[in-house]
Amino acid sequence: MARESDVTLVKASGPLVSSARRRLFAWWQTEARDLPWRFGRTSPWGVLVSEVMSQQTQMSRVVPYWTAWMEVWPDAAALAGATPAEVIVAWGRLGYPRRALRLQACARAVTEQYQDHLPDDYESLLALPGIGDYTASAVMSFAYNRRIAVIDTNIRRVLSRAFQGVESLGGATSPADRRLANSLLPQDRGDGFGSELETQPPSVKWNQAVMELGATVCTAKNPLCEDCPLAETCLFLAAGRPGLGEKHTRPRQSFTGTNRQVRGKILDALRRQEGSLTRAQAEALWEDQIQLDLCIASLDEDGLIEMAADGSLSLPR
Ligand code: SF4
Missing domain, CATH: 1.10.340.30 (Hypothetical protein; domain 2)
Known part of the structure:
Protein backbone atom coordinates (compact mmCIF):
# COMPACT_ATOMS: atom_id res chain seq x y z
CA MET A 1 0.00 0.00 0.00
CA ALA A 2 1.30 3.49 -0.81
CA ARG A 3 2.56 5.46 2.17
CA GLU A 4 0.91 8.80 2.86
CA SER A 5 4.17 10.64 2.13
CA ASP A 6 4.34 8.93 -1.29
CA VAL A 7 0.87 10.11 -2.13
CA THR A 8 1.61 13.71 -1.17
CA LEU A 9 4.91 13.64 -3.01
CA VAL A 10 3.25 13.07 -6.36
CA LYS A 11 1.10 16.06 -7.02
CA ALA A 12 -0.09 14.55 -10.29
CA SER A 13 -3.28 12.49 -10.05
CA GLY A 14 -3.56 8.80 -11.00
CA PRO A 15 -5.28 9.38 -14.38
CA LEU A 16 -2.74 12.06 -15.23
CA VAL A 17 0.12 9.69 -14.42
CA SER A 18 -1.44 6.93 -16.56
CA SER A 19 -1.91 9.29 -19.47
CA ALA A 20 1.66 10.62 -19.17
CA ARG A 21 2.90 7.04 -19.11
CA ARG A 22 1.05 6.08 -22.28
CA ARG A 23 2.40 9.08 -24.14
CA LEU A 24 5.92 8.49 -22.91
CA PHE A 25 5.82 4.83 -23.97
CA ALA A 26 4.60 5.79 -27.45
CA TRP A 27 7.43 8.34 -27.69
CA TRP A 28 9.98 5.74 -26.55
CA GLN A 29 8.76 3.34 -29.22
CA THR A 30 9.68 5.77 -32.00
CA GLU A 31 12.39 8.00 -30.53
CA ALA A 32 14.63 5.71 -28.46
CA ARG A 33 18.21 5.94 -29.66
CA ASP A 34 19.45 2.69 -31.14
CA LEU A 35 22.39 2.15 -28.81
CA PRO A 36 24.17 -1.20 -29.16
CA TRP A 37 23.65 -2.25 -25.54
CA ARG A 38 19.89 -1.73 -25.65
CA PHE A 39 16.97 -4.06 -26.48
CA GLY A 40 18.60 -7.28 -25.31
CA ARG A 41 21.45 -7.17 -27.82
CA THR A 42 24.24 -7.60 -25.32
CA SER A 43 25.02 -9.61 -22.20
CA LEU A 118 27.41 -11.29 -13.35
CA PRO A 119 25.16 -11.76 -10.29
CA ASP A 120 21.47 -10.99 -10.73
CA ASP A 121 20.65 -9.65 -7.30
CA TYR A 122 21.02 -6.06 -6.17
CA GLU A 123 23.00 -6.72 -2.97
CA SER A 124 25.64 -8.86 -4.71
CA LEU A 125 26.02 -6.27 -7.47
CA LEU A 126 26.39 -3.48 -4.92
CA ALA A 127 29.17 -5.42 -3.17
CA LEU A 128 31.30 -5.49 -6.35
CA PRO A 129 34.19 -2.99 -6.65
CA GLY A 130 33.14 0.37 -8.10
CA ILE A 131 29.42 -0.48 -8.27
CA GLY A 132 27.08 1.96 -6.53
CA ASP A 133 23.30 2.15 -6.19
CA TYR A 134 22.76 3.63 -9.65
CA THR A 135 24.78 0.99 -11.54
CA ALA A 136 23.38 -1.91 -9.50
CA SER A 137 19.81 -0.70 -10.13
CA ALA A 138 20.47 -0.06 -13.82
CA VAL A 139 21.85 -3.58 -14.32
CA MET A 140 18.93 -5.13 -12.40
CA SER A 141 16.45 -3.24 -14.58
CA PHE A 142 18.09 -3.05 -18.02
CA ALA A 143 19.93 -6.40 -18.03
CA TYR A 144 17.69 -8.57 -15.84
CA ASN A 145 14.26 -6.94 -16.40
CA ARG A 146 13.62 -6.64 -12.66
CA ARG A 147 11.23 -4.07 -11.27
CA ILE A 148 13.43 -1.53 -9.50
CA ALA A 149 13.54 2.26 -9.64
CA VAL A 150 16.66 3.55 -11.40
CA ILE A 151 17.57 7.02 -10.20
CA ASP A 152 20.05 9.28 -11.94
CA THR A 153 20.19 13.04 -12.46
CA ASN A 154 18.12 12.92 -15.65
CA ILE A 155 15.37 10.80 -14.10
CA ARG A 156 15.20 12.97 -10.99
CA ARG A 157 14.86 16.11 -13.11
CA VAL A 158 12.05 14.74 -15.29
CA LEU A 159 10.04 13.26 -12.41
CA SER A 160 10.37 16.37 -10.27
CA ARG A 161 9.32 18.68 -13.09
CA ALA A 162 6.58 16.62 -14.69
CA PHE A 163 4.90 15.17 -11.58
CA GLN A 164 5.66 17.68 -8.83
CA GLY A 165 5.92 20.89 -10.84
CA VAL A 166 9.22 21.94 -9.29
CA GLU A 167 12.78 22.20 -10.54
CA SER A 168 15.16 19.47 -9.38
CA LEU A 169 17.99 21.14 -7.53
CA GLY A 170 20.72 18.53 -8.04
CA GLY A 171 22.96 17.31 -5.22
CA ALA A 172 22.84 13.81 -3.78
CA THR A 173 19.77 11.61 -4.23
CA SER A 174 17.46 12.17 -1.24
CA PRO A 175 14.98 9.77 0.38
CA ALA A 176 12.22 11.95 -1.12
CA ASP A 177 13.69 11.39 -4.63
CA ARG A 178 13.57 7.66 -3.98
CA ARG A 179 10.00 7.72 -2.72
CA LEU A 180 8.92 9.73 -5.76
CA ALA A 181 10.67 7.37 -8.20
CA ASN A 182 9.24 4.29 -6.44
CA SER A 183 5.72 5.70 -6.32
CA LEU A 184 5.73 6.36 -10.10
CA LEU A 185 7.34 3.08 -11.17
CA PRO A 186 4.73 1.04 -13.10
CA GLN A 187 3.70 -2.40 -11.94
CA ASP A 188 4.81 -5.11 -14.34
CA ARG A 189 1.48 -6.91 -14.28
CA GLY A 190 -2.16 -5.98 -14.05
CA ASP A 191 -2.12 -2.31 -15.09
CA GLY A 192 -2.79 -2.84 -18.76
CA PHE A 193 0.86 -2.65 -19.84
CA GLY A 194 2.02 -6.13 -18.98
CA SER A 195 0.69 -8.01 -21.99
CA GLU A 196 2.71 -10.95 -23.20
CA LEU A 197 3.29 -9.11 -26.45
CA GLU A 198 5.47 -6.63 -24.62
CA THR A 199 9.11 -7.63 -24.76
CA GLN A 200 10.18 -5.14 -22.10
CA PRO A 201 8.38 -5.03 -18.75
CA PRO A 202 6.74 -1.62 -18.16
CA SER A 203 9.02 -0.76 -15.24
CA VAL A 204 12.10 -1.28 -17.44
CA LYS A 205 10.61 0.72 -20.28
CA TRP A 206 9.66 3.47 -17.83
CA ASN A 207 13.20 3.73 -16.41
CA GLN A 208 14.74 3.85 -19.85
CA ALA A 209 12.19 6.23 -21.38
CA VAL A 210 12.30 8.73 -18.50
CA MET A 211 16.10 8.68 -18.58
CA GLU A 212 16.13 9.14 -22.35
CA LEU A 213 13.67 12.03 -22.13
CA GLY A 214 15.92 13.73 -19.56
CA ALA A 215 18.99 13.24 -21.77
CA THR A 216 17.47 14.43 -25.04
CA VAL A 217 14.34 16.58 -24.40
CA CYS A 218 13.90 17.60 -20.77
CA THR A 219 17.47 18.84 -20.45
CA ALA A 220 18.73 20.89 -17.51
CA LYS A 221 19.00 24.32 -19.11
CA ASN A 222 16.93 24.25 -22.30
CA PRO A 223 14.08 21.74 -22.07
CA LEU A 224 12.36 21.31 -25.44
CA CYS A 225 8.84 21.43 -24.06
CA GLU A 226 7.35 21.92 -27.52
CA ASP A 227 8.66 18.48 -28.55
CA CYS A 228 7.92 16.72 -25.26
CA PRO A 229 5.43 13.85 -24.99
CA LEU A 230 4.67 14.94 -21.40
CA ALA A 231 3.89 18.56 -22.28
CA GLU A 232 0.10 18.13 -21.97
CA THR A 233 0.31 16.89 -18.39
CA CYS A 234 3.58 18.43 -17.14
CA LEU A 235 3.00 20.37 -13.91
CA PHE A 236 6.25 22.33 -14.31
CA LEU A 237 5.28 23.61 -17.75
CA ALA A 238 1.77 24.43 -16.52
CA ALA A 239 3.29 26.48 -13.69
CA GLY A 240 5.41 28.54 -16.13
CA ARG A 241 8.64 26.59 -15.47
CA PRO A 242 9.46 28.33 -12.15
CA GLY A 243 13.18 28.44 -11.30
CA LEU A 244 14.23 26.73 -14.55
CA GLY A 245 17.93 25.81 -14.42
CA GLU A 246 18.38 26.71 -10.74
CA LYS A 247 20.80 24.44 -8.94
CA HIS A 248 21.93 24.01 -5.37
CA THR A 249 25.17 22.41 -6.49
CA ARG A 250 28.26 24.45 -7.38
CA PRO A 251 28.69 25.29 -11.07
CA ARG A 252 31.13 23.00 -12.85
CA GLN A 253 34.73 24.24 -12.96
CA SER A 254 35.82 25.00 -16.52
CA PHE A 255 38.18 22.32 -17.87
CA THR A 256 41.05 24.54 -19.07
CA GLY A 257 43.89 24.78 -16.58
CA THR A 258 42.44 22.22 -14.19
CA ASN A 259 44.26 19.24 -12.74
CA ARG A 260 41.89 17.11 -14.84
CA GLN A 261 43.32 18.68 -17.99
CA VAL A 262 46.91 18.14 -16.84
CA ARG A 263 46.24 14.54 -15.80
CA GLY A 264 44.62 13.97 -19.21
CA LYS A 265 47.67 15.37 -21.01
CA ILE A 266 50.03 13.06 -19.11
CA LEU A 267 47.89 9.99 -19.81
CA ASP A 268 47.46 10.95 -23.48
CA ALA A 269 51.23 11.25 -23.87
CA LEU A 270 51.71 7.85 -22.27
CA ARG A 271 49.05 6.25 -24.47
CA ARG A 272 50.84 7.52 -27.60
CA GLN A 273 54.30 6.59 -26.35
CA GLU A 274 55.81 3.16 -26.87
CA GLY A 275 57.41 2.62 -23.47
CA SER A 276 57.98 5.32 -20.89
CA LEU A 277 58.13 9.13 -20.84
CA THR A 278 61.41 10.60 -19.67
CA ARG A 279 61.36 13.24 -16.96
CA ALA A 280 62.24 15.90 -19.59
CA GLN A 281 59.38 14.76 -21.85
CA ALA A 282 56.97 14.93 -18.92
CA GLU A 283 58.16 18.43 -17.94
CA ALA A 284 57.52 19.66 -21.48
CA LEU A 285 53.83 18.75 -21.18
CA TRP A 286 52.80 21.58 -18.83
CA GLU A 287 54.36 24.90 -17.91
CA ASP A 288 53.41 25.03 -14.24
CA GLN A 289 55.81 22.44 -12.84
CA ILE A 290 54.27 22.46 -9.36
CA GLN A 291 50.85 21.60 -10.76
CA LEU A 292 52.46 19.03 -13.05
CA ASP A 293 54.17 17.31 -10.10
CA LEU A 294 50.93 17.30 -8.12
CA CYS A 295 49.13 15.65 -11.02
CA ILE A 296 51.88 13.07 -11.54
CA ALA A 297 51.71 12.22 -7.83
CA SER A 298 47.90 11.89 -7.91
CA LEU A 299 48.00 9.65 -11.01
CA ASP A 300 50.60 7.49 -9.28
CA GLU A 301 48.45 7.32 -6.15
CA ASP A 302 45.42 6.30 -8.24
CA GLY A 303 47.42 3.45 -9.80
CA LEU A 304 47.09 4.98 -13.28
CA ILE A 305 50.85 5.46 -13.84
CA GLU A 306 54.11 4.19 -12.43
CA MET A 307 57.07 6.41 -11.58
CA ALA A 308 60.66 5.16 -11.77
CA ALA A 309 63.51 6.38 -9.56
CA ASP A 310 64.89 8.52 -12.44
CA GLY A 311 61.54 10.35 -12.73
CA SER A 312 60.41 8.59 -15.93
CA LEU A 313 56.73 7.61 -16.19
CA SER A 314 54.95 4.58 -17.64
CA LEU A 315 51.52 2.98 -17.65
CA PRO A 316 51.15 0.21 -15.04
CA ARG A 317 52.02 -3.29 -16.26
S1 SF4 B 1 7.10 19.58 -20.76
FE1 SF4 B 1 9.11 20.52 -20.60
S2 SF4 B 1 9.58 20.59 -18.41
FE2 SF4 B 1 7.86 19.19 -18.70
S3 SF4 B 1 8.82 17.16 -18.83
FE3 SF4 B 1 8.57 17.95 -20.91
S4 SF4 B 1 10.49 18.99 -21.44
FE4 SF4 B 1 10.42 18.68 -19.20
Whole structure:
Protein backbone atom coordinates (compact mmCIF):
# COMPACT_ATOMS: atom_id res chain seq x y z
CA MET A 1 0.00 0.00 0.00
CA ALA A 2 1.30 3.49 -0.81
CA ARG A 3 2.56 5.46 2.17
CA GLU A 4 0.91 8.80 2.86
CA SER A 5 4.17 10.64 2.13
CA ASP A 6 4.34 8.93 -1.29
CA VAL A 7 0.87 10.11 -2.13
CA THR A 8 1.61 13.71 -1.17
CA LEU A 9 4.91 13.64 -3.01
CA VAL A 10 3.25 13.07 -6.36
CA LYS A 11 1.10 16.06 -7.02
CA ALA A 12 -0.09 14.55 -10.29
CA SER A 13 -3.28 12.49 -10.05
CA GLY A 14 -3.56 8.80 -11.00
CA PRO A 15 -5.28 9.38 -14.38
CA LEU A 16 -2.74 12.06 -15.23
CA VAL A 17 0.12 9.69 -14.42
CA SER A 18 -1.44 6.93 -16.56
CA SER A 19 -1.91 9.29 -19.47
CA ALA A 20 1.66 10.62 -19.17
CA ARG A 21 2.90 7.04 -19.11
CA ARG A 22 1.05 6.08 -22.28
CA ARG A 23 2.40 9.08 -24.14
CA LEU A 24 5.92 8.49 -22.91
CA PHE A 25 5.82 4.83 -23.97
CA ALA A 26 4.60 5.79 -27.45
CA TRP A 27 7.43 8.34 -27.69
CA TRP A 28 9.98 5.74 -26.55
CA GLN A 29 8.76 3.34 -29.22
CA THR A 30 9.68 5.77 -32.00
CA GLU A 31 12.39 8.00 -30.53
CA ALA A 32 14.63 5.71 -28.46
CA ARG A 33 18.21 5.94 -29.66
CA ASP A 34 19.45 2.69 -31.14
CA LEU A 35 22.39 2.15 -28.81
CA PRO A 36 24.17 -1.20 -29.16
CA TRP A 37 23.65 -2.25 -25.54
CA ARG A 38 19.89 -1.73 -25.65
CA PHE A 39 16.97 -4.06 -26.48
CA GLY A 40 18.60 -7.28 -25.31
CA ARG A 41 21.45 -7.17 -27.82
CA THR A 42 24.24 -7.60 -25.32
CA SER A 43 25.02 -9.61 -22.20
CA PRO A 44 24.44 -8.35 -18.64
CA TRP A 45 28.18 -7.71 -18.51
CA GLY A 46 27.89 -5.56 -21.66
CA VAL A 47 25.12 -3.56 -19.98
CA LEU A 48 27.29 -3.02 -16.92
CA VAL A 49 30.22 -1.82 -19.08
CA SER A 50 27.91 0.64 -20.87
CA GLU A 51 26.65 2.01 -17.56
CA VAL A 52 30.13 2.50 -16.12
CA MET A 53 31.30 4.21 -19.33
CA SER A 54 28.21 6.45 -19.44
CA GLN A 55 28.72 7.86 -15.95
CA GLN A 56 29.90 11.43 -16.53
CA THR A 57 30.26 10.81 -20.30
CA GLN A 58 27.52 11.30 -22.92
CA MET A 59 26.11 8.04 -24.28
CA SER A 60 26.67 9.06 -27.89
CA ARG A 61 30.40 9.52 -27.16
CA VAL A 62 30.52 6.15 -25.43
CA VAL A 63 29.33 4.06 -28.42
CA PRO A 64 32.67 3.68 -30.32
CA TYR A 65 34.59 3.01 -27.10
CA TRP A 66 32.06 0.46 -25.88
CA THR A 67 32.01 -1.31 -29.26
CA ALA A 68 35.81 -1.60 -29.48
CA TRP A 69 36.06 -2.59 -25.81
CA MET A 70 33.50 -5.39 -26.09
CA GLU A 71 35.24 -6.76 -29.19
CA VAL A 72 38.50 -7.14 -27.26
CA TRP A 73 37.02 -8.03 -23.85
CA PRO A 74 33.52 -9.48 -24.38
CA ASP A 75 33.16 -10.73 -20.81
CA ALA A 76 34.48 -10.20 -17.30
CA ALA A 77 37.05 -13.02 -17.55
CA ALA A 78 38.61 -11.49 -20.68
CA LEU A 79 38.90 -8.06 -19.02
CA ALA A 80 40.28 -9.61 -15.84
CA GLY A 81 43.20 -11.00 -17.87
CA ALA A 82 44.22 -7.66 -19.44
CA THR A 83 47.07 -5.53 -18.11
CA PRO A 84 46.16 -2.21 -16.45
CA ALA A 85 48.13 -0.45 -19.23
CA GLU A 86 45.94 -2.05 -21.94
CA VAL A 87 42.81 -1.04 -20.04
CA ILE A 88 43.95 2.58 -19.61
CA VAL A 89 44.90 2.84 -23.30
CA ALA A 90 41.52 1.44 -24.41
CA TRP A 91 39.68 3.85 -22.11
CA GLY A 92 41.06 6.58 -24.39
CA ARG A 93 39.50 9.98 -23.91
CA LEU A 94 36.37 8.86 -22.06
CA GLY A 95 37.56 10.84 -19.03
CA TYR A 96 37.75 10.02 -15.33
CA PRO A 97 40.11 7.08 -16.06
CA ARG A 98 39.96 5.67 -12.55
CA ARG A 99 36.68 4.19 -13.74
CA ALA A 100 38.67 1.93 -16.09
CA LEU A 101 40.69 0.42 -13.26
CA ARG A 102 37.60 0.02 -11.08
CA LEU A 103 35.83 -1.76 -13.96
CA GLN A 104 38.75 -4.14 -14.22
CA ALA A 105 38.69 -4.75 -10.44
CA CYS A 106 34.98 -5.54 -10.84
CA ALA A 107 35.76 -7.94 -13.71
CA ARG A 108 38.28 -9.78 -11.52
CA ALA A 109 35.75 -10.10 -8.69
CA VAL A 110 33.06 -11.42 -11.07
CA THR A 111 35.52 -13.92 -12.53
CA GLU A 112 36.82 -15.13 -9.18
CA GLN A 113 33.66 -15.06 -7.07
CA TYR A 114 30.97 -15.80 -9.67
CA GLN A 115 32.79 -17.82 -12.37
CA ASP A 116 32.30 -15.02 -14.93
CA HIS A 117 28.50 -14.75 -14.39
CA LEU A 118 27.41 -11.29 -13.35
CA PRO A 119 25.16 -11.76 -10.29
CA ASP A 120 21.47 -10.99 -10.73
CA ASP A 121 20.65 -9.65 -7.30
CA TYR A 122 21.02 -6.06 -6.17
CA GLU A 123 23.00 -6.72 -2.97
CA SER A 124 25.64 -8.86 -4.71
CA LEU A 125 26.02 -6.27 -7.47
CA LEU A 126 26.39 -3.48 -4.92
CA ALA A 127 29.17 -5.42 -3.17
CA LEU A 128 31.30 -5.49 -6.35
CA PRO A 129 34.19 -2.99 -6.65
CA GLY A 130 33.14 0.37 -8.10
CA ILE A 131 29.42 -0.48 -8.27
CA GLY A 132 27.08 1.96 -6.53
CA ASP A 133 23.30 2.15 -6.19
CA TYR A 134 22.76 3.63 -9.65
CA THR A 135 24.78 0.99 -11.54
CA ALA A 136 23.38 -1.91 -9.50
CA SER A 137 19.81 -0.70 -10.13
CA ALA A 138 20.47 -0.06 -13.82
CA VAL A 139 21.85 -3.58 -14.32
CA MET A 140 18.93 -5.13 -12.40
CA SER A 141 16.45 -3.24 -14.58
CA PHE A 142 18.09 -3.05 -18.02
CA ALA A 143 19.93 -6.40 -18.03
CA TYR A 144 17.69 -8.57 -15.84
CA ASN A 145 14.26 -6.94 -16.40
CA ARG A 146 13.62 -6.64 -12.66
CA ARG A 147 11.23 -4.07 -11.27
CA ILE A 148 13.43 -1.53 -9.50
CA ALA A 149 13.54 2.26 -9.64
CA VAL A 150 16.66 3.55 -11.40
CA ILE A 151 17.57 7.02 -10.20
CA ASP A 152 20.05 9.28 -11.94
CA THR A 153 20.19 13.04 -12.46
CA ASN A 154 18.12 12.92 -15.65
CA ILE A 155 15.37 10.80 -14.10
CA ARG A 156 15.20 12.97 -10.99
CA ARG A 157 14.86 16.11 -13.11
CA VAL A 158 12.05 14.74 -15.29
CA LEU A 159 10.04 13.26 -12.41
CA SER A 160 10.37 16.37 -10.27
CA ARG A 161 9.32 18.68 -13.09
CA ALA A 162 6.58 16.62 -14.69
CA PHE A 163 4.90 15.17 -11.58
CA GLN A 164 5.66 17.68 -8.83
CA GLY A 165 5.92 20.89 -10.84
CA VAL A 166 9.22 21.94 -9.29
CA GLU A 167 12.78 22.20 -10.54
CA SER A 168 15.16 19.47 -9.38
CA LEU A 169 17.99 21.14 -7.53
CA GLY A 170 20.72 18.53 -8.04
CA GLY A 171 22.96 17.31 -5.22
CA ALA A 172 22.84 13.81 -3.78
CA THR A 173 19.77 11.61 -4.23
CA SER A 174 17.46 12.17 -1.24
CA PRO A 175 14.98 9.77 0.38
CA ALA A 176 12.22 11.95 -1.12
CA ASP A 177 13.69 11.39 -4.63
CA ARG A 178 13.57 7.66 -3.98
CA ARG A 179 10.00 7.72 -2.72
CA LEU A 180 8.92 9.73 -5.76
CA ALA A 181 10.67 7.37 -8.20
CA ASN A 182 9.24 4.29 -6.44
CA SER A 183 5.72 5.70 -6.32
CA LEU A 184 5.73 6.36 -10.10
CA LEU A 185 7.34 3.08 -11.17
CA PRO A 186 4.73 1.04 -13.10
CA GLN A 187 3.70 -2.40 -11.94
CA ASP A 188 4.81 -5.11 -14.34
CA ARG A 189 1.48 -6.91 -14.28
CA GLY A 190 -2.16 -5.98 -14.05
CA ASP A 191 -2.12 -2.31 -15.09
CA GLY A 192 -2.79 -2.84 -18.76
CA PHE A 193 0.86 -2.65 -19.84
CA GLY A 194 2.02 -6.13 -18.98
CA SER A 195 0.69 -8.01 -21.99
CA GLU A 196 2.71 -10.95 -23.20
CA LEU A 197 3.29 -9.11 -26.45
CA GLU A 198 5.47 -6.63 -24.62
CA THR A 199 9.11 -7.63 -24.76
CA GLN A 200 10.18 -5.14 -22.10
CA PRO A 201 8.38 -5.03 -18.75
CA PRO A 202 6.74 -1.62 -18.16
CA SER A 203 9.02 -0.76 -15.24
CA VAL A 204 12.10 -1.28 -17.44
CA LYS A 205 10.61 0.72 -20.28
CA TRP A 206 9.66 3.47 -17.83
CA ASN A 207 13.20 3.73 -16.41
CA GLN A 208 14.74 3.85 -19.85
CA ALA A 209 12.19 6.23 -21.38
CA VAL A 210 12.30 8.73 -18.50
CA MET A 211 16.10 8.68 -18.58
CA GLU A 212 16.13 9.14 -22.35
CA LEU A 213 13.67 12.03 -22.13
CA GLY A 214 15.92 13.73 -19.56
CA ALA A 215 18.99 13.24 -21.77
CA THR A 216 17.47 14.43 -25.04
CA VAL A 217 14.34 16.58 -24.40
CA CYS A 218 13.90 17.60 -20.77
CA THR A 219 17.47 18.84 -20.45
CA ALA A 220 18.73 20.89 -17.51
CA LYS A 221 19.00 24.32 -19.11
CA ASN A 222 16.93 24.25 -22.30
CA PRO A 223 14.08 21.74 -22.07
CA LEU A 224 12.36 21.31 -25.44
CA CYS A 225 8.84 21.43 -24.06
CA GLU A 226 7.35 21.92 -27.52
CA ASP A 227 8.66 18.48 -28.55
CA CYS A 228 7.92 16.72 -25.26
CA PRO A 229 5.43 13.85 -24.99
CA LEU A 230 4.67 14.94 -21.40
CA ALA A 231 3.89 18.56 -22.28
CA GLU A 232 0.10 18.13 -21.97
CA THR A 233 0.31 16.89 -18.39
CA CYS A 234 3.58 18.43 -17.14
CA LEU A 235 3.00 20.37 -13.91
CA PHE A 236 6.25 22.33 -14.31
CA LEU A 237 5.28 23.61 -17.75
CA ALA A 238 1.77 24.43 -16.52
CA ALA A 239 3.29 26.48 -13.69
CA GLY A 240 5.41 28.54 -16.13
CA ARG A 241 8.64 26.59 -15.47
CA PRO A 242 9.46 28.33 -12.15
CA GLY A 243 13.18 28.44 -11.30
CA LEU A 244 14.23 26.73 -14.55
CA GLY A 245 17.93 25.81 -14.42
CA GLU A 246 18.38 26.71 -10.74
CA LYS A 247 20.80 24.44 -8.94
CA HIS A 248 21.93 24.01 -5.37
CA THR A 249 25.17 22.41 -6.49
CA ARG A 250 28.26 24.45 -7.38
CA PRO A 251 28.69 25.29 -11.07
CA ARG A 252 31.13 23.00 -12.85
CA GLN A 253 34.73 24.24 -12.96
CA SER A 254 35.82 25.00 -16.52
CA PHE A 255 38.18 22.32 -17.87
CA THR A 256 41.05 24.54 -19.07
CA GLY A 257 43.89 24.78 -16.58
CA THR A 258 42.44 22.22 -14.19
CA ASN A 259 44.26 19.24 -12.74
CA ARG A 260 41.89 17.11 -14.84
CA GLN A 261 43.32 18.68 -17.99
CA VAL A 262 46.91 18.14 -16.84
CA ARG A 263 46.24 14.54 -15.80
CA GLY A 264 44.62 13.97 -19.21
CA LYS A 265 47.67 15.37 -21.01
CA ILE A 266 50.03 13.06 -19.11
CA LEU A 267 47.89 9.99 -19.81
CA ASP A 268 47.46 10.95 -23.48
CA ALA A 269 51.23 11.25 -23.87
CA LEU A 270 51.71 7.85 -22.27
CA ARG A 271 49.05 6.25 -24.47
CA ARG A 272 50.84 7.52 -27.60
CA GLN A 273 54.30 6.59 -26.35
CA GLU A 274 55.81 3.16 -26.87
CA GLY A 275 57.41 2.62 -23.47
CA SER A 276 57.98 5.32 -20.89
CA LEU A 277 58.13 9.13 -20.84
CA THR A 278 61.41 10.60 -19.67
CA ARG A 279 61.36 13.24 -16.96
CA ALA A 280 62.24 15.90 -19.59
CA GLN A 281 59.38 14.76 -21.85
CA ALA A 282 56.97 14.93 -18.92
CA GLU A 283 58.16 18.43 -17.94
CA ALA A 284 57.52 19.66 -21.48
CA LEU A 285 53.83 18.75 -21.18
CA TRP A 286 52.80 21.58 -18.83
CA GLU A 287 54.36 24.90 -17.91
CA ASP A 288 53.41 25.03 -14.24
CA GLN A 289 55.81 22.44 -12.84
CA ILE A 290 54.27 22.46 -9.36
CA GLN A 291 50.85 21.60 -10.76
CA LEU A 292 52.46 19.03 -13.05
CA ASP A 293 54.17 17.31 -10.10
CA LEU A 294 50.93 17.30 -8.12
CA CYS A 295 49.13 15.65 -11.02
CA ILE A 296 51.88 13.07 -11.54
CA ALA A 297 51.71 12.22 -7.83
CA SER A 298 47.90 11.89 -7.91
CA LEU A 299 48.00 9.65 -11.01
CA ASP A 300 50.60 7.49 -9.28
CA GLU A 301 48.45 7.32 -6.15
CA ASP A 302 45.42 6.30 -8.24
CA GLY A 303 47.42 3.45 -9.80
CA LEU A 304 47.09 4.98 -13.28
CA ILE A 305 50.85 5.46 -13.84
CA GLU A 306 54.11 4.19 -12.43
CA MET A 307 57.07 6.41 -11.58
CA ALA A 308 60.66 5.16 -11.77
CA ALA A 309 63.51 6.38 -9.56
CA ASP A 310 64.89 8.52 -12.44
CA GLY A 311 61.54 10.35 -12.73
CA SER A 312 60.41 8.59 -15.93
CA LEU A 313 56.73 7.61 -16.19
CA SER A 314 54.95 4.58 -17.64
CA LEU A 315 51.52 2.98 -17.65
CA PRO A 316 51.15 0.21 -15.04
CA ARG A 317 52.02 -3.29 -16.26
S1 SF4 B 1 7.10 19.58 -20.76
FE1 SF4 B 1 9.11 20.52 -20.60
S2 SF4 B 1 9.58 20.59 -18.41
FE2 SF4 B 1 7.86 19.19 -18.70
S3 SF4 B 1 8.82 17.16 -18.83
FE3 SF4 B 1 8.57 17.95 -20.91
S4 SF4 B 1 10.49 18.99 -21.44
FE4 SF4 B 1 10.42 18.68 -19.20
